[in-house]
Amino acid sequence: MSLGEQLGRLLIHEQVSEDEAKMRISICEGCDLFKQDTRQCSICDCYMDSKVKAKRHFELTEFKVVDTHCPKNKW
Numbered sequence: 001m002s003l004g005e006q007l008g009r010l011l012i013h014e015q016v017s018e019d020e021a022k023m024r025i026s027i028c029e030g031c032d033l034f035k036q037d038t039r040q041c042s043i044c045d046c047y048m049d050s051k052v053k054a055k056r057h058f059e060l061t062e063f064k065v066v067d068t069h070c071p072k073n074k075w
């Protein structure tokens with residue numbers, strides 16, 4: 001497991017269903033803001049393989065738990 005995945009697991013408070021996570025990552029993979037090499041979002045810099053699994057996560061920039069969402073409202 002990569003460092004990014006480990007960090008993502010620590011910050012995830014609740015997870016979505018496997019189907020929901022698959023739907024989200026497929027949207028990211030088709031998005032022009034998705035970095036194919038590192039699998040990060042260009043806007044939030046999140047590692048999307050971890051972020052798409054989160055229903056809620058601890059947002060370091062706001063220092064609170066938030067509903068996980070795409071910054072462009074694509075999911």
Ligand code: SF4
Pocket residue numbers: 027028029031032033034035040041042043044048069070071072073074075
């Ligand atoms: S989180 Fe949104 S903006 Fe970022 S790569 Fe995924 S679909 Fe694109």
